Amino acid sequence: MKRIQLKTLSMIAAVSLLLGVAGCKKTKQQKNPISGRVITENDPFYTAELVDMKIPLDESKELVHVQLDSGLISSDMVVFDYSISYEVPQELNARTLDKDQHPENYTAEEAEKIQTEYNSYHENGYVGFDHEGNILFRQTDDSANRSDFFVGPNGELLKLSRPYDEETRKVHTFICEVQRDGSQKNLVELVGKDDYDYFYGMRGLPDGRWIGWYDYDGIILFGKDGKEVSRIVDNEFHGFLYVLGEDVWVVCRHYDEDDPSLTYFYLEKVDIDNGKMSGKTIRLEHTAREGLIQPLLTTGNEADKTILGGEKIQTDSLFYLDGNGIRKVDMSGNEQSSIYIDWNDVDMNRYGVIGPNARLTGECIQLIRNRFEQDGKERYGAMQVQLVTIRKADNNPYAGRTTVELGNRNINDERLLEYVLEYNRMTEHKIRIDVHDYSQDIAGYGAYDKVISGVEDQIYLNMLSGEGPDILANFSTLPQFSSDAVLLDLNSFIDGDGGLDRSRYYDSAFRSFEIGGKLYHIPVCMDVYGFVGDQRLLGESRILSLSELLEMQGRIEGTTRLFPVYSYEKMLDLLLPGSFSQFLDANSMTMNVTNEEFQSVLKVASVLGADPNPPGVEIHSETGYMAPDDYSPPEEQLQAGLVALIPATISAPEMYADYLKMLNGNAGVYGMEGGYSVGSDFTLGISKNTKFPKECWDFIRFLFEKEQQIQCAKDFYSIPLYREAAADICEEADLTDMEKSSFMEMLEKAYISRMSNYRIKEIILEEGMAYFKGQKSVEDVCQIIQNRVNTYMKEQYGKGT
Numbered sequence: 130m131k132r133i134q135l136k137t138l139s140m141i142a143a144v145s146l147l148l149g150v151a152g153c154k155k156t157k158q159q160k161n162p163i164s165g166r167v168i169t170e171n172d173p174f175y176t177a178e179l180v181d182m183k184i185p186l187d188e189s190k191e192l193v194h195v196q197l198d199s200g201l202i203s204s205d206m207v208v209f210d211y212s213i214s215y216e217v218p219q220e221l222n223a224r225t226l227d228k229d230q231h232p233e234n235y236t237a238e239e240a241e242k243i244q245t246e247y248n249s250y251h252e253n254g255y256v257g258f259d260h261e262g263n264i265l266f267r268q269t270d271d272s273a274n275r276s277d278f279f280v281g282p283n284g285e286l287l288k289l290s291r292p293y294d295e296e297t298r299k300v301h302t303f304i305c306e307v308q309r310d311g312s313q314k315n316l317v318e319l320v321g322k323d324d325y326d327y328f329y330g331m332r333g334l335p336d337g338r339w340i341g342w343y344d345y346d347g348i349i350l351f352g353k354d355g356k357e358v359s360r361i362v363d364n365e366f367h368g369f370l371y372v373l374g375e376d377v378w379v380v381c382r383h384y385d386e387d388d389p390s391l392t393y394f395y396l397e398k399v400d401i402d403n404g405k406m407s408g409k410t411i412r413l414e415h416t417a418r419e420g421l422i423q424p425l426l427t428t429g430n431e432a433d434k435t436i437l438g439g440e441k442i443q444t445d446s447l448f449y450l451d452g453n454g455i456r457k458v459d460m461s462g463n464e465q466s467s468i469y470i471d472w473n474d475v476d477m478n479r480y481g482v483i484g485p486n487a488r489l490t491g492e493c494i495q496l497i498r499n500r501f502e503q504d505g506k507e508r509y510g511a512m513q514v515q516l517v518t519i520r521k522a523d524n525n526p527y528a529g530r531t532t533v534e535l536g537n538r539n540i541n542d543e544r545l546l547e548y549v550l551e552y553n554r555m556t557e558h559k560i561r562i563d564v565h566d567y568s569q570d571i572a573g574y575g576a577y578d579k580v581i582s583g584v585e586d587q588i589y590l591n592m593l594s595g596e597g598p599d600i601l602a603n604f605s606t607l608p609q610f611s612s613d614a615v616l617l618d619l620n621s622f623i624d625g626d627g628g629l630d631r632s633r634y635y636d637s638a639f640r641s642f643e644i645g646g647k648l649y650h651i652p653v654c655m656d657v658y659g660f661v662g663d664q665r666l667l668g669e670s671r672i673l674s675l676s677e678l679l680e681m682q683g684r685i686e687g688t689t690r691l692f693p694v695y696s697y698e699k700m701l702d703l704l705l706p707g708s709f710s711q712f713l714d715a716n717s718m719t720m721n722v723t724n725e726e727f728q729s730v731l732k733v734a735s736v737l738g739a740d741p742n743p744p745g746v747e748i749h750s751e752t753g754y755m756a757p758d759d760y761s762p763p764e765e766q767l768q769a770g771l772v773a774l775i776p777a778t779i780s781a782p783e784m785y786a787d788y789l790k791m792l793n794g795n796a797g798v799y800g801m802e803g804g805y806s807v808g809s810d811f812t813l814g815i816s817k818n819t820k821f822p823k824e825c826w827d828f829i830r831f832l833f834e835k836e837q838q839i840q841c842a843k844d845f846y847s848i849p850l851y852r853e854a855a856a857d858i859c860e861e862a863d864l865t866d867m868e869k870s871s872f873m874e875m876l877e878k879a880y881i882s883r884m885s886n887y888r889i890k891e892i893i894l895e896e897g898m899a900y901f902k903g904q905k906s907v908e909d910v911c912q913i914i915q916n917r918v919n920t921y922m923k924e925q926y927g928k929g930t
């Protein structure tokens with residue numbers, strides 16, 4: 130489960146930033162200013178102090194869930210919502226259930242006692258810390274939460290309080306100042322036609338008035354005395370409100386029902402004195418629609434204040450965070466945002482840093498960082514929460530080093546960033562690796578594959594023009610990035626001076642990533658893809674051929690099927706383990722699929738696959754498997770004897786051993802055709818156009834030392850390529866000698882890497898359906914697929930036939 134959870138979280142993070150955005154849009158591309166820059170002492174550099182925000186736990190109970198959320202930073206405090214759950218004893222669960230089902234058997238006192246005991250295993254509330262991580266107050270009152278808090282004009286912590294008046298039977302709403310002990314000092318009561326039971330945001334104006342975004346009814350302006358003055362209703366309000374000097378701005382969303390891709394977010398200035406919207410708008414970039422940060426000037430003359438020794442703060446400035454830095458919004462609306470502080474200049478792993486409710490002053494920037502605990506336990510919501518305080522350093526400690534850029538196409542991975550930081554902090558290195566998150570450059574609504582392909586296409590063009598990064602991370606599955614036009618052959622580095630001793634590694638993994646005999650992407654760790662099946666029906670573990678699959682399909686008797694009921698699309702994915710890399714000439718960007726090998730794949734898929742739209746059957750939403758009414762997971766179908774073979778992903782020795790233990794020890798692990806296909810969550814390539822190939826290789830070589838290989842295996846829940854490291858993790862997993870031997874033997878049979886291109890896969894499936902339905906011959910379909918794919922290649926990448 131661990132692997133699935135981690136990868137699902139990464140995908141969710143990527144999709145949330147890429148898909149929930151304001152239309153397809155390209156941000157301004159820079160002419161690779163990162164690579165080749167020699168750092169000077171005067172170049173900006175920032176230190177980061179990280180302070181843990183931890184809430185005490187009941188050590189006598191087994192923790193299930195703990196989470197601090199929605200952190201808000203004031204000038205001297207940080208406040209969070211929190212929730213804690215412990216494992217409820219079975220006996221208490223039973224008593225609570227019986228009490229609920231049979232209340233007549235319990236007195237009121239007994240029922241209350243049981244419920245109180247049950248509630249002691251669940252706690253919700255809000256908690257306040259000082260900036261050193263000490264708890265100042267902790268409130269479990271369910272009637273209030275962190276959303277009631279906001280920061281006042283002078284950085285003070287304020288709160289909306291709603292006491293109930295027993296005499297008048299009415300709820301009153303007060304704005305209170307929160308003291309460091311959690312006590313509250315009433316400042317003003319909000320008075321008007323409503324009870325004001327929920328504000329999405331509240332702000333104080335410099336002149337003492339108050340303004341809030343109330344429920345779904347609009348923006349309400351209150352006078353200094355708390356009386357409602359006016360309200361503005363607009364169905365495009367999106368719930369974020371900012372006070373910049375004497376101006377008020379709100380975030381709005383324009384939604385296009387006919388074409389959601391045309392939806393966009395924008396800022397609009399509020400004419401508070403006249404109680405209407407001003408009409409002055411600024412369209413936001415995709416990552417700026419939420420989490421905008423307004424500077425808080427807490428002391429001194431505003432005109433003299435600066436952020437971290439940078440340019441003067443202007444009262445009309447807004448900032449936001451993305452994967453590459455802290456950006457400043459151009460409030461004139463004429464220019465795109467610019468990076469104000471580059472994450473590469475901050476001595477910290479920026480993964481998990483969030484922008485909403487941050488605090489910017491003349492002395493520092495303070496942010497919240499959320500990370501999942503790295504204790505190996507499967508606890509939902511077990512977060513490590515930190516207050517990050519960033520300050521400008523007197524000088525740059527990397528002075529004299531040359532910068533080299535590493536480009537990534539997804540949300541920057543915490544583990545990759547950690548390796549980069551570790552490498553950079555080693556004083557003997559001559560370069561500093563800077564990371565650029567390309568997912569921030571292009572984004573839009575739509576299918577994830579199509580959105581991310583826009584990022585990939587832009588990087589591809591940058592690489593061809595010499596403006597791309599020096600090192601590419603995690604591009605191995607994309608065919609366009611496996612050619613001499615883009616990347617260097619890493620075999621020359623492995624076999625050259627300062628290379629790798631192939632005998633100490635699973636060279637089969639390196640070879641499986643080759644295209645046309647050249648290694649453009651080197652896997653740092655790997656996962657193995659094969660099948661697990663019933664040896665009593667299929668024979669001992671071995672490499673299966675396509676013809677054997679058909680023979681087995683005909684030989685299996687009774688109600689047992691060879692595979693679960695898969696759609697043609699799913700079956701093609703299984704039968705083309707490398708998707709299509711074995712049919713691709715990456716340098717000419719052409720494919721040859723008119724051969725007998727590819728025809729055999731279609732023929733077998735037509736027999737073993739199924740029509741994706743038969744009556745009463747739908748595609749299972751999570752797995753892509755065909756899901757009849759009596760659907761059960763493939764593992765359960767195998768255990769029940771309904772199927773003989775299911776797909777298997779092996780990411781660790783213990784997973785392999787667990788597969789062998791299935792079916793009372795009668796399970797075997799099988800490969801397909803040439804062996805086992807492999808994939809990797811961590812691959813690296815070196816640009817053809819880099820001026821620093823040896824320096825780039827030095828960073829890659831660093832990751833193949835035994836210590837880093839073991840760490841990568843743990844971080845990515847994957848298999849190291851260093852033989853001794855793989856043997857060590859087998860020992861930790863407590864494999865038997867037989868299990869260890871067969872596991873190692875499987876690694877020797879890696880033969881092909883997984884490659885993907887959503888458009889090529891679409892073409893194969895679209896045209897393949899004509900054969901599956903008996904409308905065209907396999908020869909005709911293969912010719913059409915080849916023509917269409919090569920036309921696409923030519924149009925997309927300037928090559929093909």
